[in-house]
Amino acid sequence: MKSFFKDLEYFSDSIALTTQSEQITYSALIDEIKALSQFIRNRDLVFLICENSIESIVGYLTCLREGYIPLLIGSSIDEFLLQDLIKTYQPSYIWTSKNFELASYEWENVYHNRSFHLLEKTNKFGHIFHEDLAALLMTSGSTGSPVLVRLSYENLNQNAISISQSLSITRDDTPITTLPMNYTYGLSIINSHLLNGCEIILTELSIISKEFWDIINTKNVTTFGGVPYTYQMLKRLNFEKLNLNKISKLTQAGGKLDSNLVKYFSEHANNKGIQFFVMYGQTEATARMSCLPAKDAMRKFGSIGLPIAKGEFYLTDEANKIISEPEVVGELHYKGPNVSMGYAYTIADFIKCDENNGVLATGDMAKKDSDGYYYIVGRKKRFIKIFGNRISLDEIENILLKNAISAISTGVDDKLLIYTTQENGLNDIRLLISTKIGIHQSAISVIFITEFPRNESGKILYSKLQVK
Amino acid sequence: MTNKEKYAQVFIDSFSITVDQLNENLVYQSVQQWDSIGHMGMVAALEEAFDIMMETDDIIDFGSYAKGIEILAKYNVVI
Numbered sequence: 017m018k019s020f021f022k023d024l025e026y027f028s029d030s031i032a033l034t035t036q037s038e039q040i041t042y043s044a045l046i047d048e049i050k051a052l053s054q055f056i057r058n059r060d061l062v063f064l065i066c067e068n069s070i071e072s073i074v075g076y077l078t079c080l081r082e083g084y085i086p087l088l089i090g091s092s093i094d095e096f097l098l099q100d101l102i103k104t105y106q107p108s109y110i111w112t113s114k115n116f117e118l119a120s121y122e123w124e125n126v127y128h129n130r131s132f133h134l135l136e137k138t139n140k141f142g143h144i145f146h147e148d149l150a151a152l153l154m155t156s157g158s159t160g161s162p163v164l165v166r167l168s169y170e171n172l173n174q175n176a177i178s179i180s181q182s183l184s185i186t187r188d189d190t191p192i193t194t195l196p197m198n199y200t201y202g203l204s205i206i207n208s209h210l211l212n213g214c215e216i217i218l219t220e221l222s223i224i225s226k227e228f229w230d231i232i233n234t235k236n237v238t239t240f241g242g243v244p245y246t247y248q249m250l251k252r253l254n255f256e257k258l259n260l261n262k263i264s265k266l267t268q269a270g271g272k273l274d275s276n277l278v279k280y281f282s283e284h285a286n287n288k289g290i291q292f293f294v295m296y297g298q299t300e301a302t303a304r305m306s307c308l309p310a311k312d313a314m315r316k317f318g319s320i321g322l323p324i325a326k327g328e329f330y331l332t333d334e335a336n337k338i339i340s341e342p343e344v345v346g347e348l349h350y351k352g353p354n355v356s357m358g359y360a361y362t363i364a365d366f367i368k369c370d371e372n373n374g375v376l377a378t379g380d381m382a383k384k385d386s387d388g389y390y391y392i393v394g395r396k397k398r399f400i401k402i403f404g405n406r407i408s409l410d411e412i413e414n415i416l417l418k419n420a421i422s423a424i425s426t427g428v429d430d431k432l433l434i435y436t437t438q439e440n441g442l443n444d445i446r447l448l449i450s451t452k453i454g455i456h457q458s459a460i461s462v463i464f465i466t467e468f469p470r471n472e473s474g475k476i477l478y479s480k481l482q483v484k
Numbered sequence: 485m486t487n488k489e490k491y492a493q494v495f496i497d498s499f500s501i502t503v504d505q506l507n508e509n510l511v512y513q514s515v516q517q518w519d520s521i522g523h524m525g526m527v528a529a530l531e532e533a534f535d536i537m538m539e540t541d542d543i544i545d546f547g548s549y550a551k552g553i554e555i556l557a558k559y560n561v562v563i
Contacts, residue, residue, distance in 0.1 A: 222520035225512070226544045249524055253540045403521065447500060456521040457500060 020176045020211035021080040027213030033070050034217045052078045055127040055134055059083050061143050065112035067091050068193040068218045071132035075111040085145055087152040088198035101162050106141035145366045153299050165299045166357040175302040175354035176207040178324040182307040185212050192217040192237045201269050204303030205241050233261050243270030243404030247277050256284045269295040270404030275318050282313035296320035301376050302354040319389040327352035348382040351375050400427045402459050415452050426478045435465040490533045491563050498526040510549035534561045
């Protein structure tokens with residue numbers, strides 16, 4: 017089986033990574049990996065504070081190739097959450113931008129490459145990891161308690177291969193990063209293109225910046241991905257009139273795109289000769305589970321498509337029986353080699369074996385049509401997706417509780433609603449939650465309410481709250 | 485409200501900032517809330533406040549508080 021991290025040698029002189037100021041080949045990338053790996057001793061835990069940069073990719077690949085265990089963390093992480101992660105998981109190394117420093121009596125600066133340095137803990141914890149464990153990702157939208165998803169080498173590689181097949185990725189594809197690398201979907205774009213020896217354009221720029229479009233127009237960028245909010249922005253930027261130069265493939269995942277937008281992008285992408293793929297995934301399944309082939313975009317509009325190669329979907333009813341008839345709603349389950357090993361809540365969980373056995377209950381309610389295409393219709397649990405991040409509404413209530421705010425939360429995708437019985441400081445609540453969950457304040461509304469709607473037994477009736 | 489006041493208010497509301505932050509140092513990503521999401525919210529708020537519809541090039545070129553004043557002039561909005 018081909019491996020996206022082991023077989024880099026195969027592409028030796030091809031360009032691997034391009035940034036605004038630099039370009040390196042696969043051979044040069046391997047040299048940098050070798051240099052970094054000299055400074056990490058054993059199968060130790062390494063925190064990667066990720067940016068879409070050469071340094072971060074080098075750190076990530078070094079870990080996978082040498083058997084160190086990386087935890088991928090976004091550089092915009094809340095400082096307290098990061099401290100909490102360090103305390104909970106006791107990393108031996110931190111590979112990070114030089115802007116980030118830690119108390120020097122515990123950490124030693126042992127190596128640096130460009131804007132990054134490697135911090136080594138003087139007094140290491142001595143973790144024990146399961147032999148299959150390859151990497152740790154944070155569940156998207158992790159709030160108060162940092163829960164990690166345990167991914168195996170097999171998970172990462174199989175998913176990269178299946179995605180590559182679904183999208184027919186070849187060496188000629190050149191993606192540009194539009195999502196953070198620590199975000200499962202962003203990472204899977206990197207993995208599936210490294211697998212094919214592609215050139216990857218690394219940038220932190222957003223699609224609303226002029227510089228981003230300068231890159232699209234001057235480099236041979238052929239593809240990028242986006243969450244629903246990315247597509248809302250693209251629509252506002254007049255996608256139909258936009259000069260997309262050599263873009264030939266666009267992917268969408270990270271939540272359900274509004275049906276009018278699916279229609280709009282299917283049509284206009286088609287007019288521009290661009291393949292538009294709607295996909296469905298979760299961190300718990302490494303990244304992606306299904307794909308709606310571009311040719312079906314208009315015909316099977318609103319569908320998340322078919323399972324990726326080696327994957328399988330099935331639906332279960334309330335009695336946990338498998339539903340075989342079409343058009344019947346049940347909980348969506350996925351079976352495949354990319355289903356993670358399970359969660360980690362503490363250091364002790366790193367030794368655990370595969371607890372999922374290749375099956376994931378997605379928590380999404382879905383149905384399939386008579387041709388076998390799946391459609392998400394709702395959710396089993398109380399969570400919403402904001403800008404592609406899964407946010408647990410119960411978790412939001414926990415944060416509010418911890419901060420002594422009497423409030424409950426509900427919402428729809430891209431809109432979190434908080435109802436509070438305190439009359440003042442509504443904007444402070446908004447900013448608090450925005451900071452804690454790392455979500456822009458514009459997606460959060462805080463509303464004063466005289467009392468919470470409850471049933472006779474005191475249970476909150478969320479359905480009585482107005483969701484606009 | 486004058487146009488200048490309206491313009492200022494959009495920034496204050498969109499990025500949760502104060503009046504003294506409204507100067508030439510206020511550029512895209514200089515404050516936490518002015519990210520891509522905040523940017524689109526600001527654009528929508530300006531369009532509503534001045535009853536205009538901005539072109540793509542102007543949306544992506546709108547990199548600072550000062551630059552915005554130049555851009556709005558194209559739509560006959562004098563700040």
